[in-house]
Amino acid sequence: MTSHAASEQERFAADTEPFRRELVAHCYRMTGSAHDAEDLVQETYLRAWRSYAGFEGRSSVRTWLHTIATNACLTALRSRPARLLPSGLTGPQTSPDRPPSTVAPGEVAWLEPLPDTWTAPTADDPAGAVIARESLRLALIAGLQHLPARQRAIFLLRDVLAFSALETAAVLETTTAAVKSGLQRARARLSEVDPDPEDLLEPSDPRARALLDGYMAAFEHADARLLEQVLRADATLEATPFRDWQAGRAMCLHVLGTYVLGTPGDWRMIGTVANGRPAAAVYRRDPAGTLRADGVVVLDPTAGGVSRVVKFHDPALVAVFGLPDVLGD
Template sequence: MTSHLRPAPNQDRFAAETERFRRELLAHCYRMVGSAHDAEDLVQETYLRAWRSYAGFEGRSSIRSWLYRIATNVCLTALRSRRVRVLPSGLAGPYDGPDRPPSPAAPGEVSWLEPLPDGWIFPADDDPAVVVVARESVRLALIASLQHLPARQRAILILREVLAFSAAETAEILETTTAAVKSGLQRARARLDELGPQPAELLEPADPRARALLDGYIAAFEQSDATLLEQVLRADATLEATPFRDWQAGRTMCIHVLNEYVLGAPGDWRMLATSANGQPAAVVYQRDADGRLRAYGVVVLEVTATGVTSAVAFHHSTLLTTTFGFPDTLAD
């Protein structure tokens, strides 16, 4: 392709050429940093830098590749000064000590992974087949595993295996060599293999079986009924919740902790169904001392045809509720 220097920037032309990539760039930044709010800020920075250099874009690569080059480098710069975001299962093995309430981390001690609302990256009118493939790339377990890779290896793996850029295109985006890309990809794959097996095939949030299991999980909390949990959780289910360091493995332990320290009385909890990270989820409200239902967080389920294999609750920020488009308080 013959390169050409563009005339003075035009805002309408810039928007027409770049805005259609905003959602996928948001997903890319989220995979890199593990935070929906940070990803949103990084996409804003990406578009600001792109606008500033738009007049000098010579068309040697596609506009999409050019944007990914900017976004990836914005993320890599940001990650230099940030701690790795994790889930409780990324800190240590499941808790098997004496019976006690889960132990929270000290404020600021851990940077927690955040869920991503499906509505941010999956438009309602998208091709369902395309959405199914895209959801697999933002599954919570994958995002958590990616955070354990060195930042450049993370970028290489995402660019090559999620976004399907060639080794040459990835090298250009990262300003390195194809040999370095191939070596980095090999090391990233090996590290992911060390982090554990991939989960069983997950159901889509719209699958009736997934919705039935989500409804059962919600009913268990709203009715304070541990028997319902027995019906929806698989024997090998895990339970974790930020900002608590402890997490549980096995249905028996999960139900014990929830029944003893969480469920409370019928009516203490309300949950509203949603979806996050391509998985069934619910926005959580807890009744306070004044009897009001106040935002408490978000729970994301990993659901298979044989039951719920994982429940991850994010309690560390009520901002999550508004992020998902729900109010701070809920009327009875």
């Protein structure tokens, strides 16, 4: 590599790397998938490098990168179904006398959680930390998937990234009138599927950590009484790939106690943070006695207890959080 090429790559990295985490968050909001977001950010940087020599600074580097990333997402989404949670398919389970039913493999594309380590802002940007956390709520991400892809992009560019109507129109190669109309429709639809967020506790709040510890202990000790202390009376529980989900502490406890908790030692959990919420990587003991990755659970903690539990039954997600597939005793 010549010194000129090396210096060009260094200049490209200096110009673009500060925006990588913001781009990961943007692509995740667009797709609802950590895996897809990672791939699309890599594609964004490849496209950006190929066109870097012709970048003349007519827009900021941030706008330029988001233009590339947004259009990469829109292209990818043409051939991909919207990612959902069980609550996006049907109403809560009403019969306690049958086990929750699963969805056939491939019938639904499921939403995925996002590790906070992928998007954590720098220490000198505390305001950014709050904005990023709220814009990555699972309820919001799930709600966004109900929007057509271009409406989703308009909403994210305008209301999350604070692009102007003119900038957004340039990114999407449309008119400001179309942007304003699309934003109005997106806001109206989101107000239907994503209610105003509760006063949720930050993951660093000792009360949030105590709730997570209590939830993990309930599973590790197979103790439904511990779960009763953790869950709020109006708590909801949903888990992929199950079609059914539960509303109300009594129904949640019945399903977990009857079909899930098992015996002490069946489960092990490691605390983490996902989508700005307390979470845990989940391990389950197999018939041979080995603790194997089972998925990730994300909690919504409030001052009155956990209001929502979302469990993602996908062993591959544990590796996304940097944790091993098999856990030693």
